[in-house]
Amino acid sequence: MTDSETKQEVKLQGVAAAPGVARGGAFVFLRNTPEIPRYIIPPERLNHEIQRFENALVNTRAQISQLRETVANRLGEAQAGIFDAHLLVLDDPALIDETLSSINGSMLNAEHCFHTVAEKYIAFFSKIEDEYFKERVVDIRDVSQRILHNLLGLSPRTLADLTNRRVIVAEDVTPSDTASLETGHVFAIITDAGNRTSHAVIMARSLRIPAVVALIDASKKIAPDDFLLVDGYAGIVYVNPSPETLSRYEELEREHDEFNRKVLRETDLPDLAADRRAFSLSANVCGAEDIDALKKYRANGVGLFRTEAVFIKNQSRIPDEETQLAAYRALVEGVAPATVVIRTLDIGGDKAHGALQASEHREENPFMGFRAIRFCLENKSVFRTQLRAVLRASAFGKTKIMFPMISSLDELLQAKAFLRQIEDELRAENIPFDEKIPVGAMIEIPAAAICAESLAEHADFFSIGTNDLVQYTLAVDRGNERIAHLYEPCNPAVLLLIRHIIVSAKKKNVPVSVCGELAGDPAFASLLFALGADSLSMTSGAIPEIRYLLRRTTSAELEQLVTQVYAETNPQKISAILKDFAVERLK
Ligand code: PEP
Ligand code: MG
Numbered sequence: 001m002t003d004s005e006t007k008q009e010v011k012l013q014g015v016a017a018a019p020g021v022a023r024g025g026a027f028v029f030l031r032n033t034p035e036i037p038r039y040i041i042p043p044e045r046l047n048h049e050i051q052r053f054e055n056a057l058v059n060t061r062a063q064i065s066q067l068r069e070t071v072a073n074r075l076g077e078a079q080a081g082i083f084d085a086h087l088l089v090l091d092d093p094a095l096i097d098e099t100l101s102s103i104n105g106s107m108l109n110a111e112h113c114f115h116t117v118a119e120k121y122i123a124f125f126s127k128i129e130d131e132y133f134k135e136r137v138v139d140i141r142d143v144s145q146r147i148l149h150n151l152l153g154l155s156p157r158t159l160a161d162l163t164n165r166r167v168i169v170a171e172d173v174t175p176s177d178t179a180s181l182e183t184g185h186v187f188a189i190i191t192d193a194g195n196r197t198s199h200a201v202i203m204a205r206s207l208r209i210p211a212v213v214a215l216i217d218a219s220k221k222i223a224p225d226d227f228l229l230v231d232g233y234a235g236i237v238y239v240n241p242s243p244e245t246l247s248r249y250e251e252l253e254r255e256h257d258e259f260n261r262k263v264l265r266e267t268d269l270p271d272l273a274a275d276r277r278a279f280s281l282s283a284n285v286c287g288a289e290d291i292d293a294l295k296k297y298r299a300n301g302v303g304l305f306r307t308e309a310v311f312i313k314n315q316s317r318i319p320d321e322e323t324q325l326a327a328y329r330a331l332v333e334g335v336a337p338a339t340v341v342i343r344t345l346d347i348g349g350d351k352a353h354g355a356l357q358a359s360e361h362r363e364e365n366p367f368m369g370f371r372a373i374r375f376c377l378e379n380k381s382v383f384r385t386q387l388r389a390v391l392r393a394s395a396f397g398k399t400k401i402m403f404p405m406i407s408s409l410d411e412l413l414q415a416k417a418f419l420r421q422i423e424d425e426l427r428a429e430n431i432p433f434d435e436k437i438p439v440g441a442m443i444e445i446p447a448a449a450i451c452a453e454s455l456a457e458h459a460d461f462f463s464i465g466t467n468d469l470v471q472y473t474l475a476v477d478r479g480n481e482r483i484a485h486l487y488e489p490c491n492p493a494v495l496l497l498i499r500h501i502i503v504s505a506k507k508k509n510v511p512v513s514v515c516g517e518l519a520g521d522p523a524f525a526s527l528l529f530a531l532g533a534d535s536l537s538m539t540s541g542a543i544p545e546i547r548y549l550l551r552r553t554t555s556a557e558l559e560q561l562v563t564q565v566y567a568e569t570n571p572q573k574i575s576a577i578l579k580d581f582a583v584e585r586l587k
Helices: 043-075 077-090 093-106 110-126 131-152 175-179 199-206 243-264 288-296 308-312 321-335 372-378 380-396 409-428 446-450 452-456 466-474 481-486 492-507 522-531 540-550 555-567 571-586
Strands: 010-013 015-018 021-029 166-170 186-191 211-213 227-231 236-239 281-285 302-306 340-343 399-403 439-443 461-464 512-514 535-538
Touching (some): 015 199, 021 186, 043 077, 043 093, 043 131, 093 110, 110 131, 186 199, 186 227, 199 540, 211 227, 243 540, 281 288, 288 321, 302 321, 321 340, 372 380, 399 409, 399 461, 409 439, 409 452, 452 461, 452 492, 461 492, 492 512, 492 522, 492 571, 522 535, 522 540, 522 571, 555 571
Parallel strands (some): 021 166, 281 302, 302 340, 439 461, 461 512
Antiparallel strands (some): 015 211, 021 227, 227 236
């Protein structure tokens, strides 16, 4: 941030996204495709230019091999396979030889020649309507970006390249970035973009890494040698913090540690409110790697398995039935005898997938676009493979299926009809699955919320996705930092919809859970419990605090809370009522 000898402290205010305090050196991660320079090479420098290109290839090979090894150790051989395809691109004589003859023939610099050749191949393969070539395009793009970064001497291109512990500073982080992160290498994540419910942030929270988002231009202000203090509770980042700030934070961290110890002491106490009304807290997970945390905090099973995480880990391949079955089964068996709610693929929005979406046009409004159930109903072979894997996993433990982004009864009925078709297929093949597997709908679009009663006639359960419900109700993109201040769950419209969904579900005796971030937010958990939510599903790390809080509530107090909240129309006042209620009980 400054070149001077003694660096001044600078305080940046963003949005608190994942709790915790962390400090460490900055790792500034800029994803944007670099500017490709074009210049003439003097004849006497030609050999040097070719050597430079060859060095970039050698370095790229070493980086990919290293990444391959890391991913194989962490996620297994199947996931590491993508890097074999990348290594093959490096061996491709067409790409490499053509670049070399282009440098020789044109006397232009290596970056320009390589970029031109790579783009020619990408354009050529992109036109071919075939899965194999779509995957090649993703591979070539990835590898060529890496080669260009090496030629230009730029910082590494993926977060998986981070090899020692730092604070990640980025314009934005995607779910695939977080999926490839070696968590032991990250103190914290701070980004210019995003808000609390961006998917990358949700993943950071499940990895228990502090995060601050919506910092607007932090990645431009922070230099790689800056030291950072990240306060994930208040959404503050101190660049080159003063000794006073550091010691103030030591005190604050002691208080947080004390608080965490206090709530953790109740982990083994029953999930009963002060007047013995039962509550149920389950976990939101991305895969079997979350089982340890879920057990540690004693979650009552999995309320939301975001299966897209299984897809996102490998951008160039669509996981086949066996790969998916292994992922789902590991979780179902690991969580047994408790239940796992498996949500079908919710790709799109802020969760991109190279191979799945390679042929799709860029969308102007991805969150309002070709996402989740809409994508699956039009990509039946992808949907079929997933449903087969989920149904097969249901033979190994209690499983429920849930469809995301349901916006109408027709959509729910179409998804269910297709599921029945897949069940018939499995029956004909004598493949076992749970014949009574419950099928539910996520209620996260206002249209579904308003029509919840008719949907309830066709659903075995509901799960309220508040992250999306808030964004669609208020027309506030959940990932857009410029309007993060407008993402207001205390807006009465949101609260009225949530109450309407729960009342509608109750009328039809359909159990309803809440799996958006509000479920694990102490300010909202009591209200959701008070409204009659049958279970709250959240990142495992949030469970001890919510357990501690709900154990200190009574029905009479909760009823009063509901009356107070719904009598108020001002979001700030509602927020204050909810926060006071939580703070009182968390003391
Ligand atoms: C939600 O929208 O609240 C939800 C739980 O789903 P996701 O965050 O994955 O969109
Ligand atoms: Mg959602």
